[in-house]
Amino acid sequence: MAAPGASTKTGSAACAPFLALLLVLLVTGRAWCDLCRGSVGPMESRRLRAGARAEPERPKRGRRQVHASASRTRPSLKQVLRGVVRETGTTPVVQLVWEVEGQRKLSPFCGRLKAEQMKIARLQEGDEVQVRVIPGGEQLTLQLLDAPTQGRGALQRAPHSRRYPELDWPPKEGRKDDWNWMDAEPLPYCLCGIAAQHLRSEVTHVEATKATLRFFWEPTGSRDSDDLQLELSPIAATLPAEELWAYLNLTTRPPCSELLQPGQFLSVQLKDPGASADLQVALSPLQPMRPQPALSSAGSYATLVWRQHLGRARVFDAHQVAFQETPEQVATRMVAKFGQLKSWRLQSSSAFATAAFAVASASMTGARQDLVILGTMPRAERLSLLALLIAQHLDQKLLWPQERVLLLGPFARERLRSLYRSAEGDELARQHLSRVRHRTIAGSCRYVLQKFAHMGDTLTRSISLVVLEGLPSAPGVQRELNDVLRALPERRWGPTLLWHRDPHDFGPTEQPPMVQALLQAPARLRTASALHGAEQRMILVPDSLSVAAQLVAQHLAQRNSVTVFADTKLFILGELKKLVQNLEEDLAAGRLLLFNNEDWNSSSLSDVMIHALAPPSPAAYCDRLASCRKLAITLIDFKMVDGVERLNSAWLDFVSDAHELLRGDDARRLRAMRRLERHGYTKMSESFQEDFQSQEDELVWQAGIAESDTELIFDRGV
Numbered sequence: 001m002a003a004p005g006a007s008t009k010t011g012s013a014a015c016a017p018f019l020a021l022l023l024v025l026l027v028t029g030r031a032w033c034d035l036c037r038g039s040v041g042p043m044e045s046r047r048l049r050a051g052a053r054a055e056p057e058r059p060k061r062g063r064r065q066v067h068a069s070a071s072r073t074r075p076s077l078k079q080v081l082r083g084v085v086r087e088t089g090t091t092p093v094v095q096l097v098w099e100v101e102g103q104r105k106l107s108p109f110c111g112r113l114k115a116e117q118m119k120i121a122r123l124q125e126g127d128e129v130q131v132r133v134i135p136g137g138e139q140l141t142l143q144l145l146d147a148p149t150q151g152r153g154a155l156q157r158a159p160h161s162r163r164y165p166e167l168d169w170p171p172k173e174g175r176k177d178d179w180n181w182m183d184a185e186p187l188p189y190c191l192c193g194i195a196a197q198h199l200r201s202e203v204t205h206v207e208a209t210k211a212t213l214r215f216f217w218e219p220t221g222s223r224d225s226d227d228l229q230l231e232l233s234p235i236a237a238t239l240p241a242e243e244l245w246a247y248l249n250l251t252t253r254p255p256c257s258e259l260l261q262p263g264q265f266l267s268v269q270l271k272d273p274g275a276s277a278d279l280q281v282a283l284s285p286l287q288p289m290r291p292q293p294a295l296s297s298a299g300s301y302a303t304l305v306w307r308q309h310l311g312r313a314r315v316f317d318a319h320q321v322a323f324q325e326t327p328e329q330v331a332t333r334m335v336a337k338f339g340q341l342k343s344w345r346l347q348s349s350s351a352f353a354t355a356a357f358a359v360a361s362a363s364m365t366g367a368r369q370d371l372v373i374l375g376t377m378p379r380a381e382r383l384s385l386l387a388l389l390i391a392q393h394l395d396q397k398l399l400w401p402q403e404r405v406l407l408l409g410p411f412a413r414e415r416l417r418s419l420y421r422s423a424e425g426d427e428l429a430r431q432h433l434s435r436v437r438h439r440t441i442a443g444s445c446r447y448v449l450q451k452f453a454h455m456g457d458t459l460t461r462s463i464s465l466v467v468l469e470g471l472p473s474a475p476g477v478q479r480e481l482n483d484v485l486r487a488l489p490e491r492r493w494g495p496t497l498l499w500h501r502d503p504h505d506f507g508p509t510e511q512p513p514m515v516q517a518l519l520q521a522p523a524r525l526r527t528a529s530a531l532h533g534a535e536q537r538m539i540l541v542p543d544s545l546s547v548a549a550q551l552v553a554q555h556l557a558q559r560n561s562v563t564v565f566a567d568t569k570l571f572i573l574g575e576l577k578k579l580v581q582n583l584e585e586d587l588a589a590g591r592l593l594l595f596n597n598e599d600w601n602s603s604s605l606s607d608v609m610i611h612a613l614a615p616p617s618p619a620a621y622c623d624r625l626a627s628c629r630k631l632a633i634t635l636i637d638f639k640m641v642d643g644v645e646r647l648n649s650a651w652l653d654f655v656s657d658a659h660e661l662l663r664g665d666d667a668r669r670l671r672a673m674r675r676l677e678r679h680g681y682t683k684m685s686e687s688f689q690e691d692f693q694s695q696e697d698e699l700v701w702q703a704g705i706a707e708s709d710t711e712l713i714f715d716r717g718v
Contacts, residue, residue, distance in 0.1 A: 375530025
């Protein structure tokens with residue numbers, strides 16, 4: 001019979017393999033259920049070779065948590081606080097005091113004193129006390145200090161500020177350049193699964209009456225179709241021409257070969273099987289949108305013919321495709337396609353509009369280059385130019401009906417409606433303007449955000465062009481623009497069209513973050529007013545000639561050449577003789593030039609330009625700025641009538657367009673003066689009177705045609 005000790009050793013030896021196996025399983029992290037699988041598969045063998053799994057790192061605290069902890073208002077245990085007793089009793093209530101801009105005030109924080117103190121009974125309401133915070137618990141508990149402590153309380157409040165946190169503007173070049181398939185999905189591989197409602201397909205053959213397409217299905221052995229290349233399945237379907245005509249809402253019946261091309265992607269829906277042996281499909285409401293990457297800077301390719309056509313305007317970094325046609329050919333094609341320029345309110349800037357049309361035609365249909373227009377233009381004409389370029393974008397052959405344009409600008413919807421009404425008589429222009437109005441989401445950033453919230457991501461995914469009328473300067477509007485860009489999908493939304501007044505934001509050096517978020521290597525069109533990038537100022541003065549003489553003397557002393565526009569040269573010369581010693585030498589050397597609206601020499605060039613006379617038109621003012629290198633000052637006359645500031649009638653037409661240059665109190669004063677002038681109100685349409693009808697010797701107003709008066713107010717500056 002074996003000894004008990006031998007039996008124990010034998011049992012331990014028998015258990016040793018089991019214990020070793022258990023130790024291996026614990027080290028490698030392999031579950032017990034893996035033993036039930038039989039043979040070890042490739043995944044298990046990789047896990048065994050990898051050894052023990054490393055302990056995952058503790059997640060770092062996010063930015064939001066850091067901000068929350070940094071803004072905590074409770075002081076630490078060692079900080080001494082001041083307070084005022086509000087309630088007495090067994091647990092008195094103390095309202096804490098904080099400092100605001102050097103003054104002590106009551107804060108909204110109240111706490112209860114700890115009950116285990118003998119001095120609580122001696123407290124009365126209104127007593128000032130010094131306390132410390134006792135951490136823990138579900139309410140703010142305070143400890144009353146035994147003796148007064150020198151020093152002020154630690155609880156303070158930051159002064160009120162409207163500063164916004166720094167915005168994060170991700171650059172546009174960082175966005176993806178992949179296809180936006182909307183709601184379409186590929187077929188399951190070998191049809192082993194469930195087919196989605198909207199399916200991805202590619203056109204393989206096009207005939208006059210139908211198009212043949214093949215479906216995509218998921219890659220072999222993978223269900224993640226977004227990260228891997230899709231495969232064309234052998235399953236084909238037929239798209240009848242009638243389906244395509246109905247989808248595009250066409251009045252004509254062109255062949256399919258004019259609407260589709262082989263290799264084009266389509267999103268389709270399966271139709272119920274009929275008598276035909278072919279698989280029949282219909283187009284989905286949301287069609288895929290192709291990637292539209294922006295090109296790198298192509299350099300200046302404007303030919304001599306185009307430079308002569310533009311005059312003193314300039315084009316930089318445009319792709320050479322834009323200048324393959326002559327200006328006459330582009331103008332003829334533009335008028336034949338979109339109507340007369342006077343219907344678009346572009347008659348005074350037709351040369352610049354032709355150049356913008358040529359550059360946008362190349363960028364929106366081939367090169368995919370962003371476009372920025374810099375400088376001052378008459379307000380009505382700049383929106384008309386943007387509307388024309390939007391119409392050009394919407395006229396593309398392969399643009400689907402669900403694709404939308406985003407136009408960000410003040411009163412953009414009303415001004416588009418006004419432009420449509422003013423084109424009456426030119427059916428071609430009205431046809432394109434109608435399309436622009438119905439397929440453009442126009443308005444302020446706040447309005448667009450409300451539209452996004454109401455319609456969801458279906459609207460944001462269908463944006464194919466972003467048009468922005470100026471970069472915002474107010475922090476609140478900048479935040480709204482940032483929210484608009486973040487609401488757009490991660491893929492590119494196509495080319496960006498931007499009008500901006502200040503050319504200094506688009507110099508040869510690195511662009512600001514806001515510009516980089518909107519544009520990547522854009523083509524730049526400078527109006528004549530932005531040729532030299534002169535700064536523009538508008539000043540309200542009671543006597544423009546006297547102020548102009550003082551400014552002339554100041555800038556001549558700084559060795560700047562000056563051009564002055566004034567209606568009475570003799571008066572300003574008399575004032576200048578009192579202020580400038582070498583006036584005759586400055587006039588003879590051309591350092592001082594005096595003009596009125598009739599005798600201006602457009603070839604003159606000066607450092608400073610002063611308008612003491614209202615320009616004949618906003619377009620003429622913009623053209624004059626091409627002769628100014630540094631600073632353009634406009635002195636607007638006003639007069640006092642019965643103690644009220646009234647604007648000189650000669651300035652009404654000009655300030656209705658150029659009032660955007662004023663800021664602060666001067667802008668408020670100018671708005672008030674413009675509202676007072678009956679001259680502006682007489683420019684409203686007479687249709688307002690047509691809405692009044694006589695009923696029993698009483699005029700009764702009915703809403704009707706007068707809705708158009710709102711747009712006329714915007715365009716005419718009332």
